[in-house]
Amino acid sequence: MNTDSDTIAAIATAGSEGCISIVRLSGPDALNITEKISRSAKKPTGATPNTVLYAHIVGSDGKDIDEVLLLILRAPKSYTCEEMVEIQGHGGRISAARIMRRCLDAGARPAEPGEFTKRAFLNGRLDLLQAEAVQDLVKAQSEAAANMALEQLEGGLSTAFNEIYDALIHLLADLEATLDFSEEQLLLPVYDEIKTLNILIMNKIERLLKTWPQGHILREGASIAIIGRPNVGKSTLLNRLLDKERAIVSPIPGTTRDTIEESILLHGIPLRLTDTAGMRTTECHVEREGIERTRKTIQQADLILHVLDASQPLDDEMQAFWRKIQQNKLLYVVNKTDIKKYNHSENLPKNRTYEGSLLNNEDVIRLKNCIYETITSEFNLPDQPHAVISERHRDLLQLAQRSLKQADQLMKEQIEEKTIFISTHVRDAIEQIGKITGRVYYEELLDQLFAGFCIGK
């Protein structure tokens, strides 16, 4: 079924609220199908590329279904590089569904998720990195994330990977050239050049790998766990963070677990705040399940806010428990300094400790800035994100890195017979990098990648 000769159709606007609905068609029959189901002064099949026609979509009973505009986008100058029509109707669920059904009646088939973008990729309009950026742009929850996606869409990240890919191809050619030399002819300087090039490539990969935390924060948001004894002000902290910056109020779908999770945008950075409800039970006699849940939250957290009460002594048992968790991710929030009795900060790392009262507005603003700065420095977030990799890229880059390290090891041994094995490792690296940009692909990889797209994109 899923061949390029099919003409695909999808409703490309959201459910019920929109004032305009768009049904998108792409494929060789896009114009013919539109002509079959519409009436207009000018025929779609005769229309100039990039024109808008006023038309009516006609039902199977010959009666009008909707008054529409037809955007005629002809191959190869369309999103998919194929013949495309966008049918823009008055909107409404029913109307869009009827237009869609008419398209199917007339020979189109329903598009799979991301299939328009997949065709744009297969037809050479976008590489895989750019294709991924399209969906990142749709899903972006912050301006920084949108900037990052657009940078990627415009080829910012592609350039970095293409450079690596081309250098690897060059390396492989040089390597294979050495096979033609007889043993006595083999020049060590050539081999040294190859080794140096490999190291250069590994450095580039290393630099790209370091951008992953940024990408993670901007794409998925920073995960913040709020921990601490009962009544120290954990819920107050959550509410104070939520109230003023309630930019994204809905919990991120699919991520909500038993614990309370809320999302906010803090100075443009998406944060997912989790109140570790499991640790609320008192006296540290926390049930196993509670501990397990909290431990998981803490493990997955990018930053842990440990709330302490300045009016209460430190709880040794609790302290011992916390000490087991990753200290490098901790920010100590010493609350209730307005009724302060104990000087907890003496025992805490200075650059990791904040003191204040969550009831005081200025203190809350200071805390927010403190959280913001901790995240930006921890994740090395630049003002303008540039060439930032995703989890998929990281995984493939790490595989490439491993192959090149193995190649490097063999090169150090300088046994010429190993050239053939070195080549194999370099080829492996080329394949991994190729899978990132799409120079190397197979159906399964594409299926997996585009499955996360929305239908109509």
Place this chain on the structure above:
Amino acid sequence: MNTDSDTIAAIATAGSEGCISIVRLSGPDALNITEKISRSAKKPTGATPNTVLYAHIVGSDGKDIDEVLLLILRAPKSYTCEEMVEIQGHGGRISAARIMRRCLDAGARPAEPGEFTKRAFLNGRLDLLQAEAVQDLVKAQSEAAANMALEQLEGGLSTAFNEIYDALIHLLADLEATLDFSEEQLLLPVYDEIKTLNILIMNKIERLLKTWPQGHILREGASIAIIGRPNVGKSTLLNRLLDKERAIVSPIPGTTRDTIEESILLHGIPLRLTDTAGMRTTECHVEREGIERTRKTIQQADLILHVLDASQPLDDEMQAFWRKIQQNKLLYVVNKTDIKKYNHSENLPKNRTYEGSLLNNEDVIRLKNCIYETITSEFNLPDQPHAVISERHRDLLQLAQRSLKQADQLMKEQIEEKTIFISTHVRDAIEQIGKITGRVYYEELLDQLFAGFCIGK
């Protein structure tokens, strides 16, 4: 602020799910604003009408915000009859919001609800009936409702009202002509003609008024109350109706009250089902509040399903209570005929009684058909809705009807001096009909009418 010389902008696609977002601009500066915030090979201000340009929207920092298509629609051949641009971006909440903000930066102001359609009306592209149809089409919950809206958008209803309006103008001219006659010249035949014309008009109004229940059912859905003693099968009835026809699963926003309300589409007719939870308390010792709530539901219902249990005797006290409610809206559902012990149907009106077991699939299908037939015959729903009025039209028509009846009364008295009063009544009727089509309007009427529209329409 709200003048036609403003250029207005709005996001015309829904919230977050869409794969394409549209920001719509209308007004004299639409093209200039677009040019200020975009870069493209061809300039928007120089573009041919009805063309699509490939462009990038540029942020205030000079960096790209989104890759877009620009639909250039020039006055007067656009939806609003003004200069219009539709900026079609990759979608996503952030991206749409940023494009919108750039439009505002460049001199547009945010559009009010329905303001694009209001401009289409003010510029003579649509009359008020057609303008209302645009929103009806967006909101349509069934194909029949969408058909009705499109019929109205294409002028089906306008024709009916324009005929009445024109006839009234004719009537008024004839009436005022009689004022020029001296008393002795006044010809009774002329006066008879006027009377006859008035009656013809009143008949037309009467016919239109009769279409209101159809419009009500198709626009808002039929409201169905389920009443009866506990354990007779009310919840089963609700569930059986919901399960198979769960076409619209979400409750209609704003209408959900304390009682459970669910919406379904039954053979294309939207039904809002209300389970009268308040009457669930036993032995008829229903609390005042429960009775009040149920009474309200019953009062507003278009059809009441009274569920009875064939395995239990009729409850006299409860029967006495039900007897007080409108019997003409009742459909008796005698359930549990599989364990039947009593023959309730003997005491119930035959054409208003259904017998069966809600556990039996065939019986449920029969019940659905029974409900469908009762509604279609009660509300006189035709296969293809045609020229169906709304509540606003009904209210104005009733005022016009009252004026014409008063005119008719005065005409019967045949006292010539009354001609001037008759004219006044006819003028009143003309104003009411004019307000329906928009031949007569004032700012307040438009504000009220368009307030119900979505922003961007």
